[in-house]
Amino acid sequence: xxxxxxxxxxxxxxxxxxxxxxxxxxxxxxxxxxxxxxxxxxxxxxxxxxxxxxxxxxxxxxxxxxxxxxxxxxxxxxxxxxxxxxxxxxxxxxxxxxxxxxxxxxxxxxxxxxxxxxxxxxxxxxxxxxxxxxxxxxxxxxxxxxxxxxxxxxxxxxxxxxxxxxxxxxxxxxxxxxxxxxxxxxxxxxxxxxxxxxxxxxxxxxxxxxxxxxxxxxxxxxxxxxxxxxxxxxxxxxxxxxxxxxxxxxxxxxxxxxxxxxxxxxxxxxxxxxxxxxxxxxxxxxxxxxxxxxxxxxxxxxxxxxxxxxxxxxxxxxx
Numbered sequence: 478x479x480x481x482x483x484x485x486x487x488x489x490x491x492x493x494x495x496x497x498x499x500x501x502x503x504x505x506x507x508x509x510x511x512x513x514x515x516x517x518x519x520x521x522x523x524x525x526x527x528x529x530x531x532x533x534x535x536x537x538x539x540x541x542x543x544x545x546x547x548x549x550x551x552x553x554x555x556x557x558x559x560x561x562x563x564x565x566x567x568x569x570x571x572x573x574x575x576x577x578x579x580x581x582x583x584x585x586x587x588x589x590x591x592x593x594x595x596x597x598x599x600x601x602x603x604x605x606x607x608x609x610x611x612x613x614x615x616x617x618x619x620x621x622x623x624x625x626x627x628x629x630x631x632x633x634x635x636x637x638x639x640x641x642x643x644x645x646x647x648x649x650x651x652x653x654x655x656x657x658x659x660x661x662x663x664x665x666x667x668x669x670x671x672x673x674x675x676x677x678x679x680x681x682x683x684x685x686x687x688x689x690x691x692x693x694x695x696x697x698x699x700x701x702x703x704x705x706x707x708x709x710x711x712x713x714x715x716x717x718x719x720x721x722x723x724x725x726x727x728x729x730x731x732x733x734x735x736x737x738x739x740x741x742x743x744x745x746x747x748x749x750x751x752x753x754x755x756x757x758x759x760x761x762x763x764x765x766x767x768x769x770x771x772x773x774x775x776x777x778x779x780x781x782x783x784x785x786x787x788x789x790x791x792x793x794x795x796x
Contacts, residue, residue, distance in 0.1 A: 482622060485620065486620040486621075486628060487620075489618055489619070489620035489628070489629050490620055490628060490629045490632045490633075492617070492629075493615070493616045493617070493629040493630070493632060493633045494632065494633060494636055496615040496616070496617070496633075497614055497615060497633045497636060497637060497640075500613055500614075500615050501640070504610055504611055504612050504613070505612050505640075507610050508568075508594045508610050508612055508641065509641060509644045509645065509648065511566050511592050511594065511609075511610065512543065512566050512594075512641065512645055513644075513645055513648040513649065515543075515564065515565065515566045515592075516564045517544075517562050517563075517564030517565035517566070517591075518544040518545055518546055518562075518565050518566075519535070519538050519543055519544070519545040519565070519566050519567075519568060520535075520545070520546055520547075520548050520560070520561055520565050520566070520567045520568070520591070521534050521535040521538070521545060521546075521547050521548070521567075521568045521570070521638075522547070522548045522549070522550050522553070522567060522568070522569050522570070522579065522582065523550070523569070523570035523571065523576075523579070523634075524550050524551070524571070524576050524578045524579060525576075525627075526627040526631050527570040527571055527572065527576070527627070527631065527634060528547075528549065528550075528570075529631075530570060530631050530634045530635050530638070531547055531568075531570050531638075532547050533635060533638065534568070534570075534634075534635070534637075534638030534639075534641075534642070535547040537638060537639065537642045538638070538641070538642050538645070539659075540656070540659050541642050541643075541645065541646050541651055541656070541659075542645070542646060542649050542651040542655055542656075542659070543642065543645045543649070546560060548560060548561065548567070550576075550578035550579050550581075550582045551578055553582055553585070554581075554582075558585055558586075558589070561586060561589050561591050562589070562590075562591070563589055563590030563591060564590075564591075565591045565592070566591065566592045566593075566594060567586050567591050567592065567593045567594065568594050568596065568638075568641075569582075569583065569593060569594065569595045569596070569604060569608065570596050570634050571595070571596075571597050571602075571604050572597065572598050572614070572616065572627065572630040572631075572634070573597065573598065573599065573602060574595065574597030574598065574599045574602020574603060574604040574605050575602055575603055575604065576604070579604055580603050580604055580607065583604065583607045583608070584607075587607075587609075592609050592610070593607070593608045593609050593610075594608060594609065594610045594611075594612065595607070595608035595610070595611045595612070596611075596612045596614050596634060596637055597611065597612075597613070597614065598613070598614055598615060598616050598630065599613075600613050612637065614630070614633045614634060614637055615633075616629045616630045616633055617629075653669065654669055669756060669757075669758075670756070670757045670793065671753065671754055671755065671756060671757065672751055672752065672753050672754070672755045672756070672757060672759075672760050672772075672774055672783075672785050673753030673754060673774070673782075673783070674757075675757055675785055675789045675790070675793075676753065676774050676782070676783030676784060676785040676789070677701075677703065677783055677784045677785070677786070677789075678782060678783035679783075681701065681783075681784075682701070682707060682781060682783055682784055683697050683698055683700070683701035683703055683705060683706045683707060683784070684697070684706065684707045684708075684709055684781065685697050685706050685707070685708055685709075685719075685740050686708075686709070686710075686711070686740070687708055687709075687710065687716055687739065687740055687741035687744075688739055688740070688741065689708075689739065689740045690736065690737060690738070690739060690740075691724075691727075691735050691736050691737070691738050691739070691740065691743060692736040692737070693740075694706050694719055694724075694740050694743075695724065695736075698719070698721065698724070703771060703784055703786050704720060704721045704770060704771060704786075705718055705719065705720040705721070705771055705784070706718070706719050706740070707748075707773060707781050707784070708740045708741060708744040709780075709781050712780065713780035713781050714778070714779055714780055714781075715748065715750075715773060715775055715779050715780070715781050716741060716744060716746065717741070717744025717745050717746045717747075717748060718744060718745050718748035718773060719740060719743055719744050719745065720745075720771075723743070723745060727743055748773050749763065749767060749769065749772055749773070750772060750773045750774065750775050751763060751772045751773075751774060751785065752774070753774050753776075753782055753783070757785075757790060757793060760772055760785050760790065761787075761790045764787050764790075769787075770786060770787040770788075771784055771785065771786045771787065772784070772785050
């Protein structure tokens with residue numbers, strides 16, 4: 478099969494996107510200015526297929542740093558109009574610009590004091606004439622074999638929403654860290670988690686005094702289950718670290734006499750550390766590079782704050 482119909486639809490939609498790209502001008506810039514300066518939310522509204530596109534545009538805006546909500550134009554007349562505030566900017570989607578529910582809604586939006594940005598295929602449409610700002614979304618044909626079902630028009634609307642969101646991200650200097658804050662459950666959010674959010678702290682830190690006997694060190698390592706003990710002064714200053722591996726090597730060297738030695742005499746005085754503000758991904762990289770399973774987390778005075786373990790990062794599925 479040649480799939481000529483499918484190819485024709487895609488070609489039609491590609492032309493619509495090219496036309497939209499080439500048509501962006503002062504009106505688009507004015508809409509971005511209004512949205513960037515908006516102290517409220519960007520309210521997206523649309524009916525039917527445009528409404529479905531509007532849901533996605535609103536979700537994209539919200540997830541990229543521009544507070545947004547979707548307003549169903551029919552439900553607006555039954556109480557949902559209360560979601561709109563004077564400081565909001567409303568993005569109204571209608572290919573024809575004559576969608577009854579949207580046209581009817583605009584006067585009420587303007588009475589509230591919201592700014593209305595319309596996106597239609599016709600600058601001479603009713604909706605375009607009522608809006609504060611109009612963006613033309615030029616579409617010559619839908620791509621549908623009957624030229625009836627919204628295809629190219631909804632593709633262009635969706636692309637317009639992405640274009641607006643991208644411009645606003647740049648205006649707002651939206652960074653990957655900001656994206657991660659809004660997506661804490663996603664893969665990117667996990668990548669941008671900080672060591673301080675994951676480390677074992679307080680009583681969970683395996684810690685012994687410099688004068689503690691090695692028999693007590695063994696007990697502390699076993700009790701806290703992190704495979705190490707931090708040797709620290711009373712004020713928390715780190716003197717060194719004793720790991721499971723260190724313990725085996727020391728037993729081979731000293732035998733049973735090791736149990737009566739002091740922690741300060743057996744500690745590794747140059748333990749690897751990482752700052753609490755470092756990325757979890759950086760902690761993982763360092764552990765892999767040094768072939769170790771844990772890092773100490775000190776404060777600026779080298780006092781122990783916590784311990785981050787490889788298993789904590791495995792749980793994040795960063796590997």
